[in-house]
Amino acid sequence: MKKSAIRQPSPAWELLRRLLAIDGWSCQMSGSTALQAKKGKSAVLFKALGDTANRPPPSSAGVMIAPDENRLQHSLLPQNAGKLPGWLRLSTDELVQLAARRIPDRLPALGIDPLKIDTQTPHAHHQWLIDHFTVTVKSNLPVGRPAGNQFKLRFQTAHLRGITPGQFIMLQTRPGGPVLKSRPFTWNKAGRTLDLAPKAFLKRPFGIHRAFFPGFAPDFLRTLSLPSTLAAIIHPPQADEYDIFYKALDGGIGTHELRQLKPGDKIQALGPLGNPFDPASLRARGIEEIHLIGGGMGMAPLTFMAQHLRLHGFRIKAFVGLFNLAAIRLSDTDQWHNQTAASGHLFLDDLAAIGVKPEDLFVSEENKTRPPAGLPLHPKNFSAGFVTRQYERWVDAQHPASRRAQPPVMAFACGPIPMMRGVWQTCQARKIPLKVLMEKRMACGMGVCFSCVCRAKTAEGTERYSRVCLDGPIYDAQNLIW
Amino acid sequence: MHNHSANPLAARLKHLTLNSPLLTASGTSGSCNEMGRMKNHRRILHALGAFVTKGVTLEPKRGNPEIRVMEIRTGLMNSIGLQNSGAAGFLQKELPQLESCRLPILVNISASTIGEFGKLAAYLRDNDREELIAGLEINVSCPNLHAGGMAFGVDPRLVERVVKTVRRHSRKDWIVITKLSPNVTDITLPARAAIEGGTDVLSMINTVRGMAVNIETRKPFLGNVVGGLSGPAIKPVGVLMVYQCFTKIPECRSLRVPIIGIGGIACWQDALEYILAGATATGIGTAWFVNPNVFIEVRDGLEKYLSRHRTTLAKLVGKACDC
């Protein structure tokens, strides 16, 4: 690349230029505060802080890189948030730190001296500490037509910034303190009878369905496409609102309390729990394409997974298995997040907004033969029957079993055990590494009580009980006993 | 400010002086540094006086099949089945991690025969090279292989023999605690037997036996059928047992054999009830699953109560037994 392409080389621009060059992207200054990177049809705009005039063209989102932490913080001030939709913000210091951890072999190409990196100042997201905090309910709306027992709860908190896909939280299902403090047996208003209705004693575990980032359009990932080395070292922008998708179980005490929650209610939460999962680690294994196979509610945590994988620049194939599409019809346009081309279906619209293309999205419905019109997927990607079967057929067409070599793909499955077992059989026979998300009854969520065990294999191949909340919830399928 | 020697919360268990009367209840805080992943970790450690580990057995134990926990309105039923990585695994992998908590470490031990109790104590004594362990807590609620799985704790003669054996194989400077089972008619019988056997401290109570039925499957709810009940539901049972031992056993009353009160403590008022009924220190288990700040809040609450009443915790031990 010609030096003259960059008119004002600053340390930040220089670092960025070198980073992009690794993937063969070329750079050009655009105006005095922005840098445009191009490769083929893709284009990404980088921008210095302090200038909002130069917005990126609507077809491409940008990555913001700040010359120093102070200026980065400035852009995160509440009064400045929301002014720069579609920008990921990164400081140069942060970029260097992340590069040192995730692509140490590339440091020379970036002109960074490994010895000069200050590893004494870890960024907050390096620490996966479990916090106990209060979240504010934003909405709690039924999902499905006719409205049944499924709900989407949106809450706001600043305490889950480090949460990664696969991790979960435990929610107190009522506002106010734990049962321990408010006496479990209370007099009713008339002051006469005892309220003996059961109350949830423990917190309940839930996976995150989707995160929302302040200042970002809900569907900013639809258009964003990042160079892969850069994608490997950035970390997601900091979310502050989250959705969980939950089912009120028959006779379920906690989930029935949960459905009573109203906007503005404050409930206690514990998290992030479970092993963190870093999508960037897959790059090191040469994986480029990820298959997500979700059975029913199991698609919820995989949607959050999809969001992270897209941020990291992976190609996603998502398989959504449902008994009935009507069960994920959103009942209220408010739930559509003003996403473009929304079809009014949970999961499908979420995945489309995350940037999963119509040709990459697959749906199977157990009791139907024809899809309703307007779904954000290719008509031939709809099938009647089980999602396990649809996935198997698709994999066979894409990666014929006759090809001996292991394809550079990886699969994630979440759903009922028989469904995950089916996916495992498919993957095992075709040498596709599979990770599954497990769910077990939990008491503590932190690994101290040994209640949430599943049967796993030890290194020696013998059987042991593994704590899902500590060793999981993401497991290599080959390490479990099916 | 109080100076160190006048810490109003100090609790003496034999030669061990604890900075706080709060202990973890065995099996509810792990056995290595799982707690270290909590953001409020430092503050929790500051609130604690000692760390009691999860039950350790001589050989690794797989534990019971699913389902292992079940919540009730005011507590928890569990049948974990003492899953642990055995004494060797504990010493190698878990104990070194615990050292960073800088608290006296008390190892909760279980076995299925008296001989095994002895071997386990001797193994820990001989292999704890860096002398990280401050004492043992004998879990006599575990099933006795030779009595068809009935707990040692229900037979005072067996309790005495278990304690004697463990005492004989323990390091001289260890304190030996006997943790009593509440599933008996008269708690003072196993308590006296443990004292006879040479225990330094008594702790009570372990979980209360119970069962739940799943009305949908029409089968027992827990994989192991029988579960141990813990949490606020059992507090009155524990308080009474502490009270009975304190009032009826001279060694307890004279504090020669101090009592650790455990069972259902969820707030500082609960802990204080135990102290007033005769406990020198208290253990908290289940409540911390529900409220991760419970140790911190109980310590703060006790501190405020003591300063409001211008007294120390030691002076309140057994006050409810004066009449």
Ligand SMILES: Cc1cc2nc3c(=O)[nH]c(=O)nc-3n(C[C@H](O)[C@H](O)[C@H](O)COP(=O)(O)OP(=O)(O)OC[C@H]3O[C@@H](n4cnc5c(N)ncnc54)[C@H](O)[C@@H]3O)c2cc1C
């Ligand atoms: C890691 C993880 C992630 C989860 N993510 C989701 C999610 O995104 N959406 C969702 O709808 N559900 C999710 N679940 C399941 C959810 O936790 C249970 O449906 C919920 O706890 C049931 O509570 P309840 O009060 O209605 O049932 P009750 O029967 O009143 O609960 C009694 C006890 O059993 C436990 N329990 C009962 N059923 C289950 C179950 N199926 N799985 C686990 N524990 C159970 C409860 O937590 C509680 O401790 C997840 C579970 C785990 C472990």
Ligand SMILES: Cc1cc2nc3c(=O)[nH]c(=O)nc-3n(C[C@H](O)[C@H](O)[C@H](O)COP(=O)(O)O)c2cc1C
């Ligand atoms: C999940 C769980 C595991 C336990 N494991 C042990 C154990 O290994 N050894 C033991 O002596 N007591 C064990 N207990 C009993 C507790 O230490 C304590 O005596 C009991 O739970 C009552 O206290 P709490 O109501 O504060 O929980 C366990 C309790 C629970 C809930």
Ligand code: FES
């Ligand atoms: S829930 Fe306690 S160990 Fe997993």
